[in-house]
Amino acid sequence: MNITELKNKVIQTIEDNKDIIIEVGRKIYKNPEFGYKEFETTKTVSKFLSEELGLEVEEGIAYTGCRARANGDKEGPKVAILGELDAISCNDHCDANEIGAIHACGHNIQVAGMLGAAVGLVKSGVLSHLGGKVDFMATPAEEFVELEYRSKLRADGKIKYFGGKQEMIYNGTFDDVNMAIMFHALDLGDKKVLTGPVSNGFIGKQVKFIGKEAHAGSAPYEGINALNAAMLAINNVHAQRETFKESDKVRFHPIITKGGDIVNVVPADVRMESYVRARTIDGMVDANYKVNRGLIAGAHAVGASIEITEIPGYLPILRHDSMEKVLRENLDFLGLENDVIEGGDFTGSFDFGDVSHIIPTLHPMFGGIKGGLHTKEYNIADEEAAYLLPAKAMALTVVDLLINEGKTAKEILENFKPTMTKEEYLKFMESNDKIIKA
Numbered sequence: 001m002n003i004t005e006l007k008n009k010v011i012q013t014i015e016d017n018k019d020i021i022i023e024v025g026r027k028i029y030k031n032p033e034f035g036y037k038e039f040e041t042t043k044t045v046s047k048f049l050s051e052e053l054g055l056e057v058e059e060g061i062a063y064t065g066c067r068a069r070a071n072g073d074k075e076g077p078k079v080a081i082l083g084e085l086d087a088i089s090c091n092d093h094c095d096a097n098e099i100g101a102i103h104a105c106g107h108n109i110q111v112a113g114m115l116g117a118a119v120g121l122v123k124s125g126v127l128s129h130l131g132g133k134v135d136f137m138a139t140p141a142e143e144f145v146e147l148e149y150r151s152k153l154r155a156d157g158k159i160k161y162f163g164g165k166q167e168m169i170y171n172g173t174f175d176d177v178n179m180a181i182m183f184h185a186l187d188l189g190d191k192k193v194l195t196g197p198v199s200n201g202f203i204g205k206q207v208k209f210i211g212k213e214a215h216a217g218s219a220p221y222e223g224i225n226a227l228n229a230a231m232l233a234i235n236n237v238h239a240q241r242e243t244f245k246e247s248d249k250v251r252f253h254p255i256i257t258k259g260g261d262i263v264n265v266v267p268a269d270v271r272m273e274s275y276v277r278a279r280t281i282d283g284m285v286d287a288n289y290k291v292n293r294g295l296i297a298g299a300h301a302v303g304a305s306i307e308i309t310e311i312p313g314y315l316p317i318l319r320h321d322s323m324e325k326v327l328r329e330n331l332d333f334l335g336l337e338n339d340v341i342e343g344g345d346f347t348g349s350f351d352f353g354d355v356s357h358i359i360p361t362l363h364p365m366f367g368g369i370k371g372g373l374h375t376k377e378y379n380i381a382d383e384e385a386a387y388l389l390p391a392k393a394m395a396l397t398v399v400d401l402l403i404n405e406g407k408t409a410k411e412i413l414e415n416f417k418p419t420m421t422k423e424e425y426l427k428f429m430e431s432n433d434k435i436i437k438a
């Protein structure tokens with residue numbers, strides 16, 4: 001079979017199996033689970049990979065999550081196709097469960113898309129024509145939420161990092177992976193695909209302002225008001241904003257998670273959470289330094305003290321043009337040339353950004369949904385566009401990368417210079433993992 005015949009076979013197999021692909025996407029949608037709690041979802045994925053495709057599955061790759069290795073006996077490079085398992089919280093969404101969990105970021109679509117790509121490559125028999133290995137990975141905990149739960153997992157030695165892919169880099173899951181592909185769902189209007197997005201990275205922060213309690217009516221002069229410290233701190237950061245470069249696209253968006261205890265006592269324990277986001281690592285480090293300076297000054301202005309827990313967040317997503325080119329050819333092959341948005345600028349963050357600093361990656365966005373991510377308006381408007389199109393595009397891209405003994409993949413890898421080695425990455429993560437007391 002020539003390459004066009006192989007690609008057509010992949011597409012036909014995905015079409016022939018579209019019911020089970022859409023079904024697994026719907027099943028995961030109906031049982032949303034937060035990060036590092038995706039036990040049922042992992043089982044669903046694992047069952048699909050083993051029963052539908054006859055692959056051997058390893059579970060618990062990063063506390064939850066699973067991976068299947070295909071074509072393990074081939075010599076060539078290894079491509080991983082990823083899908084994220086976790087839901088988010090949106091209480092107002094009509095499909096949210098009793099604790100407000102809902103797949104309103106479309107991660108169920110990613111998992112079904114990844115499984116669809118697996119169907120296209122494995123069930124079609126096309127994989128045996130390729131000169132490289134393919135891993136299918138269901139990855140946990142992309143959303144950076146439930147920090148207390150994750151702190152507990154960390155204290156219990158179950159994880160080291162709050163983000164699933166960070167944990168997977170740390171624990172060696174990516175050690176034998178040469179390149180990685182995944183997609184994210186997004187409302188693209190009347191277009192179907194967005195290629196080559198870039199995004200912000202961030203450093204996470206939990207802040208404690210420590211004051212002194214006193215009777216708020218009769219003796220406030222004996223107290224130290226930690227809420228005043230927090231308000232000054234926020235305004236101090238506002239005064240830094242003109243020093244942030246436009247190109248760094250800095251975001252600081254704190255919330256007060258505890259504002260005091262009871263109303264007639266001067267607040268002595270006030271808590272805040274925020275991210276410091278920016279487009280580049282240097283921008284993140286610079287903004288974070290200035291934010292901390294502002295927070296500390298706010299505390300000291302009223303005689304309070306402060307404890308800042310820095311949590312390593314995600315790195316910006318990098319665009320790898322050599323990979324984009326292969327994807328783009330396959331979007332054309334699928335007849336999508338007029339449905340593509342070139343490039344996208346996101347000031348949110350994805351933990352796949354971390355992976356993009358170490359190996360060549362692809363992270364297109366596919367449509368088929370309507371409404372903003374994480375909002376009550378979010379819904380899947382076109383299941384075939386949401387689930388099947390990305391499955392086809394990713395599977396065809398793998399065919400191009402690994403055909404002819406993995407020639408294209410090998411060329412990309414030869415010319416690839418990682419922004420960081422795994423060791424440099426872990427060192428950077430370690431440097432952002434600290435408690436500052438002042």
Ligand SMILES: [Zn+2]
Binds near residue numbers: 107184
């Ligand atoms: Zn998401």
